[in-house]
Amino acid sequence: MSGDLSPVDDPVAGPFFAGILEGRFTAQRCNSCEALRWPPLSGCPDCHSRSTTWVEVAPTGTIWSFVVYHRAFQASLKEEIPYTVAMVELDDGPYVVGRLVPGDKPPAVGDRVVAELGEFGGVPSVRWRTA
Amino acid sequence: MASSRNPIAGQAAIVGIGHTVQGELPGRSVEENAVDAALLALADAGLSVDDLDGLIGCKSVQGQGNDVTVGQLLGRNLPYVQSLDYGTCNFSLHLAVMAIVSGLASTILLTYGANARTAKFDFGKPMYGADMASAAGLVHISGRAGLALQRHKALYGTTDEQFGMLAVGQRQWAQKNPNAIFRTPMTMADYLAEPYMVEPLRRSDVTMISDGGVAVVVTTAERARNLPQQPVYVSGIAEHAGVRGEHNPENLMRPWLKDSAKAIWSTTGLTPADMDAVYIQDPTAVWSLQMLEYYGFCGLGEGGPFLAEGHTLPGGDLPLNTHGGQLSESYTWGWMHMVEAVRQLRGQAGERQLADPKVALYASSHGFLKAAASVLSTEESVAA
Ligand SMILES: [Zn+2]
Numbered sequence: 001m002s003g004d005l006s007p008v009d010d011p012v013a014g015p016f017f018a019g020i021l022e023g024r025f026t027a028q029r030c031n032s033c034e035a036l037r038w039p040p041l042s043g044c045p046d047c048h049s050r051s052t053t054w055v056e057v058a059p060t061g062t063i064w065s066f067v068v069y070h071r072a073f074q075a076s077l078k079e080e081i082p083y084t085v086a087m088v089e090l091d092d093g094p095y096v097v098g099r100l101v102p103g104d105k106p107p108a109v110g111d112r113v114v115a116e117l118g119e120f121g122g123v124p125s126v127r128w129r130t131a
Numbered sequence: 132m133a134s135s136r137n138p139i140a141g142q143a144a145i146v147g148i149g150h151t152v153q154g155e156l157p158g159r160s161v162e163e164n165a166v167d168a169a170l171l172a173l174a175d176a177g178l179s180v181d182d183l184d185g186l187i188g189c190k191s192v193q194g195q196g197n198d199v200t201v202g203q204l205l206g207r208n209l210p211y212v213q214s215l216d217y218g219t220c221n222f223s224l225h226l227a228v229m230a231i232v233s234g235l236a237s238t239i240l241l242t243y244g245a246n247a248r249t250a251k252f253d254f255g256k257p258m259y260g261a262d263m264a265s266a267a268g269l270v271h272i273s274g275r276a277g278l279a280l281q282r283h284k285a286l287y288g289t290t291d292e293q294f295g296m297l298a299v300g301q302r303q304w305a306q307k308n309p310n311a312i313f314r315t316p317m318t319m320a321d322y323l324a325e326p327y328m329v330e331p332l333r334r335s336d337v338t339m340i341s342d343g344g345v346a347v348v349v350t351t352a353e354r355a356r357n358l359p360q361q362p363v364y365v366s367g368i369a370e371h372a373g374v375r376g377e378h379n380p381e382n383l384m385r386p387w388l389k390d391s392a393k394a395i396w397s398t399t400g401l402t403p404a405d406m407d408a409v410y411i412q413d414p415t416a417v418w419s420l421q422m423l424e425y426y427g428f429c430g431l432g433e434g435g436p437f438l439a440e441g442h443t444l445p446g447g448d449l450p451l452n453t454h455g456g457q458l459s460e461s462y463t464w465g466w467m468h469m470v471e472a473v474r475q476l477r478g479q480a481g482e483r484q485l486a487d488p489k490v491a492l493y494a495s496s497h498g499f500l501k502a503a504a505s506v507l508s509t510e511e512s513v514a515a
Contacts, residue, residue, distance in 0.1 A: 006266065007262045007263055007265065007266050010262070013262070013263070016263075037378060038377075039262060039263065039377055039378075041378070045375055045378050064278075064282065064381075065278040065279070065281045065282040065285070065383070066278070066281060067269075067273075067274055067277035067278055067281060067329050067330060067331070067332075068327065068329070068330035069268060069274070069329050069330075070326060070327050070328060070329065070330065071328050071329065073254070073255025073270045073271040074255050074256075074268075074270060077268050077270075080268065083268055085264075085267050085268055085269045085274065085278075087278050087383065095377070095380070095381075096263070097263060097264045097267055097269055098263065098267045099267045099268065108285070109281065109282060109285035109286075110285070121266075123266045125263060125266055125267065
């Protein structure tokens with residue numbers, strides 16, 4: 001995947017992708033109020049501090065919800081359908097969206113998942129696998 | 132009469148409605164569609180462009196059709212011209228009411244034009260720029276709406292048959308509406324036989340894309356009394372933001388809709404039971420499910436059984452989108468919802484006319500970011 005769908009060049013989110021390439025799953029933590037946040041932002045929406053540290057988070061969570069795409073809304077997705085996207089509530093708090101790798105049985109809300117780090121479709125990212 | 136609780140009550144009224152054919156209008160710009168509709172709305176109101184002192188241009192999905200570009204074609208330098216950077220008809224209506232109550236303008240034309248169908252606008256491009264979600268393939272509104280529905284199903288046991296009552300019901304209404312684009316009968320069996328597009332959503336759960344223009348004229352209650360049409364008064368307005376976006380926990384459920392709901396009922400003193408009809412802007416049927424619950428027409432999580440009972444269908448006690456909405460009538464970002472509410476309140480809705488409706492709710496939203504609601508009425512004062 002590339003072009004319109006690639007987020008890697010984003011200056012705010014950049015450290016996340018760099019972390020993935022080093023094998024670390026990270027999120028932003030506010031240096032002032034210590035709130036964890038995802039997606040990345042240039043400042044804290046709670047206390048407005050701009051001082052942030054990227055910290056490692058546990059790569060585990062539960063499926064908050066998921067959808068299965070049977071239509072490709074972008075040409076680059078044509079060969080991937082059907083594909084599943086899950087919104088995962090991390091054990092550490094934030095919600096992180098990502099592709100879900102189908103397991104032996106159909107996914108369900110509440111299923112435990114583990115993040116797999118890597119380059120998927122050319123984008124350093126996470127992929128969810130049912131635990 | 133205005134009160135401190137609701138200072139806008141009954142001060143402004145919709146006095147003109149107009150729209151082009153909805154469908155495919157090749158070779159016509161957003162602005163041309165908007166102006167064609169504008170001239171019809173002015174004629175409906177018994178007014179001319181020279182009676183206006185305000186113009187609000189609602190941008191299209193492509194960012195066209197604002198006050199500046201529509202204004203060139205209308206050709207008048209008016210005291211008040213404005214445009215929202217997004218939106219549905221509700222937000223533009225609120226802007227008009229506020230301009231009238233503040234005295235910035237007294238007779239305002241609101242316009243909307245779309246040509247996204249023939250211009251082949253790419254609705255699959257990332258919604259919020261390139262982010263992790265789009266990298267994962269979470270593109271098109273049906274992705275995020277589908278996540279919300281799947282969650283609803285898991286939490287409350289909502290079934291496909293229950294949820295499908297929205298798509299099927301909207302088609303039943305559309306069959307009574309000569310303006311509607313999708314009028315082919317659709318049974319529940321037909322609906323369930325449709326393959327998933329983005330599971331759990333089917334094609335019929337998501338708006339069509341069509342071209343067309345829509346316009347309304349809003350003026351003071353005082354002036355409205357002397358115009359040819361039955362005035363449709365704006366009895367209350369409310370909004371609430373969810374601009375914290377994905378940093379709201381569970382933002383896909385759009386929990387801030389219940390805040391605009393609370394505000395519209397408290398400002399008007401009315402309740403859901405007072406509504407003779409409800410209009411919910413529905414780019415996906417998930418929006419209707421959510422708003423029926425948040426606005427209190429049924430309990431939270433009870434939308435499925437409520438729909439299955441048939442309240443929202445023709446003949447039911449809560450007529451919903453009596454024109455067919457965005458699922459069956461046309462695209463237009465909720466503008467035709469307001470036109471239909473006015474038609475019903477005037478008694479001009481033909482075969483689908485309700486029995487003497489007096490008050491309607493129009494509820495809408497700007498994606499995952501903002502909510503708006505208006506109560507419209509045939510009466511200047513509808514205090515409960
Ligand atoms: Zn903070």
